[in-house]
Amino acid sequence: DNPLMGMLSFLNVWFASFLFNGFLVAEKDVVWPFRAMFYFLPMKWCMRSMVYLEYSESTFKGATLNATDSSEYVCPAGL
Numbered sequence: 001d002n003p004l005m006g007m008l009s010f011l012n013v014w015f016a017s018f019l020f021n022g023f024l025v026a027e028k029d030v031v032w033p034f035r036a037m038f039y040f041l042p043m044k045w046c047m048r049s050m051v052y053l054e055y056s057e058s059t060f061k062g063a064t065l066n067a068t069d070s071s072e073y074v075c076p077a078g079l
Contacts, residue, residue: 017043 019025020034021043027035038044066072 013041017041020044021047023047 016037020030020037020041022038027038030038060073063073063075066074
């Protein structure tokens with residue numbers, strides 16, 4: 001019945017979603033009762049899918065594969 005309490009409840013869930021989505025706090029660093037929030041709050045799955053969609057088929061110009069370490073890319077000095 002109180003719109004202020006409804007708004008505060010919404011903000012509480014919204015803050016918990018950002019806190020427990022894996023970017024601010026690592027999943028392994030949270031005690032078990034709160035770790036359940038990692039699994040049922042949708043923000044974790046939303047952020048992972050948005051990052052995947054943004055970078056999955058991206059190509060970056062100017063970077064070349066590092067000759068000493070094949071898992072790294074380097075940019076030439078002129079770029």
